[in-house]
Amino acid sequence: MRIATWNVNSITARLPRLLAWLESSGTDVLCVQETKCTAEQFPTDELRELGYASSVHATGRWNGVALVSRVGLEEVVHGLPGGPEYDGAAEPRAISATCGPVRVWSVYVPNGREVVHEHYAYKLRWLEALKSAVADDAAGPRPFAVLGDFNIAPTDDDVFDRAFFEGSTHVTEPERAALAGLRDTGLTDVVPRPLKYDHPFTYWDYRQLCFPKNRGMRIDLVYGNKPFAEAVKDSYVDREERKGKGASDHAPVVVDLDV
Numbered sequence: 001m002r003i004a005t006w007n008v009n010s011i012t013a014r015l016p017r018l019l020a021w022l023e024s025s026g027t028d029v030l031c032v033q034e035t036k037c038t039a040e041q042f043p044t045d046e047l048r049e050l051g052y053a054s055s056v057h058a059t060g061r062w063n064g065v066a067l068v069s070r071v072g073l074e075e076v077v078h079g080l081p082g083g084p085e086y087d088g089a090a091e092p093r094a095i096s097a098t099c100g101p102v103r104v105w106s107v108y109v110p111n112g113r114e115v116v117h118e119h120y121a122y123k124l125r126w127l128e129a130l131k132s133a134v135a136d137d138a139a140g141p142r143p144f145a146v147l148g149d150f151n152i153a154p155t156d157d158d159v160f161d162r163a164f165f166e167g168s169t170h171v172t173e174p175e176r177a178a179l180a181g182l183r184d185t186g187l188t189d190v191v192p193r194p195l196k197y198d199h200p201f202t203y204w205d206y207r208q209l210c211f212p213k214n215r216g217m218r219i220d221l222v223y224g225n226k227p228f229a230e231a232v233k234d235s236y237v238d239r240e241e242r243k244g245k246g247a248s249d250h251a252p253v254v255v256d257l258d259v
Contacts, residue, residue, distance in 0.1 A: 001071065001100065001257045004238075005031040005147035005220055007108070007203075007250035011066070012036070014248055015043055021241055022050055025254065028071045029099045031106030031147040035064030042066065057092040064092050065108050065148070071100035081133045084125040086110070086118075093126070094133075101259045102228065103137055107148035112169035120169060123151070127178035131185060138185035138225045143259055145224035146187065149203075149250065152179050154189060157199060158218035170219065187223040192235040192253050200237045203250045211242055220253050231257040 004027045008014040011032065022030065030052075035042065038060035047054045051070045057078040058064030067073060080094040096105040107130065110123040130146070137144040152175045156162040165171045183189065194200040201216025210216065222235065234256040242251040 001259050002027050003029045004252045004254045006252040007033040007149040009034050009248040010036040030068040032066040033108040033149045057095040059092050065095045065106045067097050067106050069099040074098045083129040086122045102143040105146040109150045111151050131182045135185045138187050143228040145228045147222045150221045153217050160215045186225050188229040190222040190224050190235050192237050195239045206249050231259045233258050
């Protein structure tokens with residue numbers, strides 16, 4: 001079984017690449033983030049023609065998450081139970097479902113913007129709610145994973161230059177502590193192998209030639225419980241999908257399981 005996560009940075013802009021990648025990669029389940037579309041605009045029909053069922057939680061603004069599966073899509077939950085609001089609204093940043101033998105979440109963790117910004121405090125509250133929401137499944141007997149854009153680099157090795165990010169979000173101790181708290185529910189960081197260079201970065205800014213210079217970050221993560229982690233046979237960052245015209249600024253992270 002092949003599961004992947006990909007922040008597409010607008011599913012409308014990325015649709016031709018997404019459809020081609022699904023066909024060529026043989027992915028069974030894809031967790032999508034940053035759809036930037038309404039539920040009505042989501043390409044349900046195009047995905048169905050490829051044999052994929054889909055469910056989307058989106059409002060057409062800057063967020064939006066989805067699950068795409070050709071092995072079943074059941075027990076779907078839209079949103080983060082008990083999650084905080086921002087500016088008086090519950091943002092569409094989480095969706096979960098059972099896909100064949102595995103239960104998965106697709107999450108788009110708030111960016112945080114700046115350490116002094118209210119969005120940063122919101123990010124920490126959101127992560128605490130996520131920890132509570134997944135605790136039972138994380139400790140359970142069936143394979144379970146939380147996949148997505150976490151907007152946090154777990155360690156200093158997960159950024160191209162720690163000094164470059166000094167004082168910025170994504171690398172602060174409170175964010176990393178929140179991530180460690182999530183792992184403490186019984187989840188393991190499934191670290192993918194890079195297809196090039198020494199470290200499996202998953203995101204490269206569009207600006208300043210960051211991708212050709214490999215000035216990246218590993219912020220797209222796969223956190224699996226024990227049954228999930230023990231079933232992993234391979235995991236890699238599909239760096240090729242970050243290349244060329246019309247690419248997202250994130251690359252897909254792919255996990256192969258024997259379940």
